[in-house]
Amino acid sequence: MIDALIQGLALVLQWNAFSLMLVGMALGFVVGLLPGIGGAATLALMLPFVFKMSPVEAFAFLLGMHSVAATTGDITSILFGVPGEGLSAATVVDGHPMAKQGEAARALGAALMSSLVGALIGAAALALAIPVVRPLVLTFGSPELFMVTVMGIACITSLSGLGTRAQLKGFAMGFLGLLLATIGQERQSGILRFDFGLMYLWEGLDLIPVLVGIFAIPEIIDLAVRGTSIAGNAPAAKLGAGVWEGIKDTFRHFWLVVRCSVVGVFVGILPGAGGGVAQWMAYAHAAQSARDATDRSRFGRGDVRGVLGPGAANNSKEGGDLIPTIAFGVPGSGAMAILLGAFLIMGLHPGPDMLTKHLAVTYSMVWTLVIANVITVIACLALLPYLAYVTRIRGGVIIPFLLLLVFVGSYTANKQIADLLVTLAAGAVGYLMVRFEWPRAPLVLGFVLGKLAETYLFISMARYGYSWLAQPLVLVLIALTVVVIVFPYFQERRTRAA
Amino acid sequence: MRLSGALFFSAGLALVAACAVSMAFAWPAKAAMFPLTMGIPLLVLALVQVVLDLREPPARADQALANRRSSAVFGWMAGFIALVMLLGFPFAVPIFVFCYLAFAGRERWLLAAVLAAAAWGAFHLLFQRLLHFPFETGLITGWFQ
Numbered sequence: 191m192i193d194a195l196i197q198g199l200a201l202v203l204q205w206n207a208f209s210l211m212l213v214g215m216a217l218g219f220v221v222g223l224l225p226g227i228g229g230a231a232t233l234a235l236m237l238p239f240v241f242k243m244s245p246v247e248a249f250a251f252l253l254g255m256h257s258v259a260a261t262t263g264d265i266t267s268i269l270f271g272v273p274g275e276g277l278s279a280a281t282v283v284d285g286h287p288m289a290k291q292g293e294a295a296r297a298l299g300a301a302l303m304s305s306l307v308g309a310l311i312g313a314a315a316l317a318l319a320i321p322v323v324r325p326l327v328l329t330f331g332s333p334e335l336f337m338v339t340v341m342g343i344a345c346i347t348s349l350s351g352l353g354t355r356a357q358l359k360g361f362a363m364g365f366l367g368l369l370l371a372t373i374g375q376e377r378q379s380g381i382l383r384f385d386f387g388l389m390y391l392w393e394g395l396d397l398i399p400v401l402v403g404i405f406a407i408p409e410i411i412d413l414a415v416r417g418t419s420i421a422g423n424a425p426a427a428k429l430g431a432g433v434w435e436g437i438k439d440t441f442r443h444f445w446l447v448v449r450c451s452v453v454g455v456f457v458g459i460l461p462g463a464g465g466g467v468a469q470w471m472a473y474a475h476a477a478q479s480a481r482d483a484t485d486r487s488r489f490g491r492g493d494v495r496g497v498l499g500p501g502a503a504n505n506s507k508e509g510g511d512l513i514p515t516i517a518f519g520v521p522g523s524g525a526m527a528i529l530l531g532a533f534l535i536m537g538l539h540p541g542p543d544m545l546t547k548h549l550a551v552t553y554s555m556v557w558t559l560v561i562a563n564v565i566t567v568i569a570c571l572a573l574l575p576y577l578a579y580v581t582r583i584r585g586g587v588i589i590p591f592l593l594l595l596v597f598v599g600s601y602t603a604n605k606q607i608a609d610l611l612v613t614l615a616a617g618a619v620g621y622l623m624v625r626f627e628w629p630r631a632p633l634v635l636g637f638v639l640g641k642l643a644e645t646y647l648f649i650s651m652a653r654y655g656y657s658w659l660a661q662p663l664v665l666v667l668i669a670l671t672v673v674v675i676v677f678p679y680f681q682e683r684r685t686r687a688a
Numbered sequence: 689m690r691l692s693g694a695l696f697f698s699a700g701l702a703l704v705a706a707c708a709v710s711m712a713f714a715w716p717a718k719a720a721m722f723p724l725t726m727g728i729p730l731l732v733l734a735l736v737q738v739v740l741d742l743r744e745p746p747a748r749a750d751q752a753l754a755n756r757r758s759s760a761v762f763g764w765m766a767g768f769i770a771l772v773m774l775l776g777f778p779f780a781v782p783i784f785v786f787c788y789l790a791f792a793g794r795e796r797w798l799l800a801a802v803l804a805a806a807a808w809g810a811f812h813l814l815f816q817r818l819l820h821f822p823f824e825t826g827l828i829t830g831w832f833q
Binding site: 365369381587590607 | 693694697698701704705708711712715716718719722723726727729730733734736737740753754757758760761762764765766768769772773777781784785788789792793794795803807811814815818819821822823824
């Protein structure tokens with residue numbers, strides 16, 4: 191194994207593979223800044239270029255691009271409140287308020303360093319899990335996967351703010367998100383739900399236009415209403431000075447970063463869950479690990495822990511995603527399904543061969559994740575003080591570019607003009623939610639998890655009837671879900687008593 | 689009874705939930721189960737919120753300027769979408785950036801033109817040259833092809 195690990199490193203450091211990785215990274219850097227097009231779509235667009243490459247070169251190119259897109263997505267999320275790589279929306283919740291308070295550099299430093307730690311943990315998990323992952327993945331059938339999604343939905347309690355009224359609004363938004371996820375053709379019976387006679391809605395609403403509209407448009411409107419730059423009246427000297435503070439924050443809250451990375455790896459391993467789920471679950475975990483209710487109330491207003499958690503999970507899930515893809519040929523996400531195409535183009539068959547005959551190629555992927563993330567973070571850290579100054583540009587100048595980012599990004603997700611209208615409508619809803627103090631995070635969490643929950647519930651019922659509820663792992667997950675729901679109330683009561 | 693924007697939002701939410709639930713009752717059990725499981729609690733929670741909003745005095749803050757500026761941004765966004773539909777992205781991008789900077793941002797026309805050209809250049813280079821991304825042609829530009 192050690193030999194294969196060293197051989198994998200030597201393969202990635204070969205001139206051809208290394209230079210292709212750098213090309214992929216440059217592309218991923220730009221694409222990561224744009225909402226919508228995202229890592230998965232870029233992988234698909236670049237797939238035709240790998241035909242003439244060797245397997246190591248192809249994976250260095252594709253994985254380098256993919257892993258960088260996940261990191262740079264945090265940059266626009268923090269600076270402008272526009273989720274860059276569509277899934278990095280959870281970083282907006284605390285990252286953008288930090289930028290508004292003149293702490294953009296600190297937030298970016300924290301996001302990048304936690305992303306690096308997350309990526310390294312994800313890569314380590316991939317390296318270590320390859321020989322032992324089979325029993326773990328096979329333990330998780332549809333009932334367990336359903337319970338994991340329910341546990342994710344239960345995180346609404348942590349994303350809703352404190353007090354009965356905030357919880358009421360949070361749960362209502364969570365249910366609305368789950369309801370929105372039911373739009374389109376029901377997968378089992380083929381019935382069209384809430385389609386209003388529009389073919390566009392048969393496939394349901396796409397995540398990107400909804401997400402970008404709900405988070406980015408209210409921020410752009412806020413910028414227009416304030417009539418200032420993003421950082422407002424924050425002192426100019428403060429802007430570029432917080433990078434090291436952000437890096438230190440990662441190590442101040444190191445165990446939180448590690449735990450959120452583990453959440454990312456775990457969610458990455460589960461088929462279909464994807465990065466959005468990982469980020470939100472990590473964010474909810476970060477909020478839950480606040481010392482008391484007062485400490486928790488800082489989340490959503492620019493708490494650095496709300497940046498560290500999602501940042502770490504977003505990158506660690508890449509390693510987790512690769513585990514079932516390599517070991518079984520079961521992709522954990524859309525991007526991995528496309529990567530699976532690259533395996534077939536290269537003449538490789540995921541499964542036992544990748545763990546024996548092609549072990550060096552497998553480890554070259556681990557090294558690509560590590561090296562690409564290290565280079566990206568170093569490059570970004572060098573640029574950060576300058577990037578933070580973008581928050582000083584006058585609102586009137588920057589708004590049209592932000593609107594382009596939002597609408598071009600939404601369009602590139604599906605190439606449908608109707609997505610622009612959905613973005614606008616989601617933006618209007620998001621604006622009203624902010625104005626009337628309804629939390630946005632539970633709606634997104636419900637929307638992300640709704641389809642998965644329904645699918646897994648149906649399979650569980652069809653396969654096991656109600657008996658799946660008595661399976662040992664399901665019972666453990668039910669108990670964990672109850673803890674997730676009850677914990678914030680317990681925490682609030684304890685604070686009141688103190 | 690106290691009317692406020694918050695009350696209208698909560699009532700709108702309740703209305704959406706009520707419509708969803710009534711539509712779901714018409715579907716077979718399998719297709720209706722999930723929407724009903726989500727829609728009914730949403731309806732109840734939204735109605736509770738409506739009652740709470742009715743009992744709460746509306747905020748007195750002066751929102752006139754904020755409302756005007758917010759409506760203006762929504763107008764620009766709708767205008768951009770209309771431009772995309774009529775001319776397609778490659779034309780809509782520079783026109784929109786120029787118009788926004790010149791009229792809403794009140795920047796000098798030369799700066800607006802330079803930034804609009806830069807926006808078009810970046811768009812063209814990334815999406816059309818590098819990624820070969822297919823963009824739909826607009827209604828008007830379609831006539832000339």
